[in-house]
Amino acid sequence: MSLATDAADKPTLYKRIRADIETRILTGEWPPGHRIPFEHELVARYGCSRMTVNKALSELAQADLIERRRRAGSFVRRPQHQSAVLKIADMRAEITALGRAYGYELIHRKLRAATAADRDRLGVKKAGKVVAITCRHSADNVPFAVEDRLIDLSSVPDAATADFSREPPGSWLLHHVPWTEAEHTISAIVADDHTADALAIAVGAPCLVIDRYTWRSARTITAVRLLYPGDSHRLVARFKGG
Amino acid sequence: MSLATDAADKPTLYKRIRADIETRILTGEWPPGHRIPFEHELVARYGCSRMTVNKALSELAQADLIERRRRAGSFVRRPQHQSAVLKIADMRAEITALGRAYGYELIHRKLRAATAADRDRLGVKKAGKVVAITCRHSADNVPFAVEDRLIDLSSVPDAATADFSREPPGSWLLHHVPWTEAEHTISAIVADDHTADALAIAVGAPCLVIDRYTWRSARTITAVRLLYPGDSHRLVARFKGG
DNA sequence: TACGGTTATATGTCTAGACATATAAGTCAA
């Protein structure tokens, strides 16, 4: 089996350990839920120090192949049938990376007590204050995306006084509030007249929608909806896999 | 500076280092190609041992945010600003995981010499034979996605005789041909009459499009376009960061 | 200028310890 040889000719020890375990998981020998040998057992088996097996297991955990639980051990994770990971830095970096001139325009900003719809969107129960922002990002003076954002002021009080007329809220948040968890939903809609106007496209034209929710340890930070012209914008990803 | 305070309340040192660097990259302060401080510089800055900064940098490298080069240093990687990584096993697993009944229907299958359009789509130059397949996946007897696929027979000769009338080509390929690289493009279109008919939606309704190209060490295996009803299907991803 | 060999250096890997911490499991009392 080539899998075994692949592992055997790995130059370094921790990579060999990682490949050994990976092979057992991918071949199904260790099914989801199976407990991987404890670190001290692997230390004995491979005759190396704990840091070496720890490095192998940590990488497998980072790759979501295994789950590590204190005191319990490490376990094979269920394969994710459909998982999408979308990393979006901020729009400025994205557009300048494309070699295009970044433009930003604040369309609307309002500080208000959270309405029922706001609470629903942010997934919070208690009524607090929020900042609602609508803005537009452009590349080479062509509308690139419109952003509709809600920031929970109980999580980010500083956002009440931040100046979003020049700095996009996404950039501001990145600098001021670290996130621990995020969720993206990608969908498609057709432009209504309001959206069509904001993006300078025709009514009924397709739009790509990214809804992103960001949390900081169970506290909602912000909910944002990004609308891109569907025929000119694409999310591209290239990746390796086995 | 809030960067410092944000970082300061991170529980562990290596995570703080990682978050500091990540923030600078994501905000564009350190653009693609920028050289990250050497390990020994970070050791001096944070007053810790080399293994600690090494762990932070290694994780950033594993996450493809930076690239590490011996003797040269560590550098911010290029395209990371907006990237989507989408892993889709096969449609059957995806739909059954949703707790819905999976249905499959082969609409069209043709073995032919590659046309110019086929070669263009597969990114190959030489004319060879291809299999073109159109099929439909349904969940609880409702159209879920239509699939339009091209398989390069010079890479996958067995596909010429495979029976795709009962087994979806995606599942068959997964079992028969390991891939090493893939690329996804997500976009949005509006349904033309043909698509609308296949998905049982209205003409002009939004559709989510996933174009996937799969390679096995520089050889193209297959190109597939998946069309989902845009208003009922969503790509959801939840992930951790920091 | 072009080429080939040498060297300095940043990363890659590894060790043998240490203490911290979350938590499964066991213990005991109400």
Place this chain on the structure above:
DNA sequence: TTGACTTATATGTCTAGACATATAACCGTA
């Protein structure tokens, strides 16, 4: 039986070293 407390243990993080190795940069020669 249930709940609260204690304990054992596996992982999480970190240190201060070590040697390996690829390679950018330098240098000398043709």
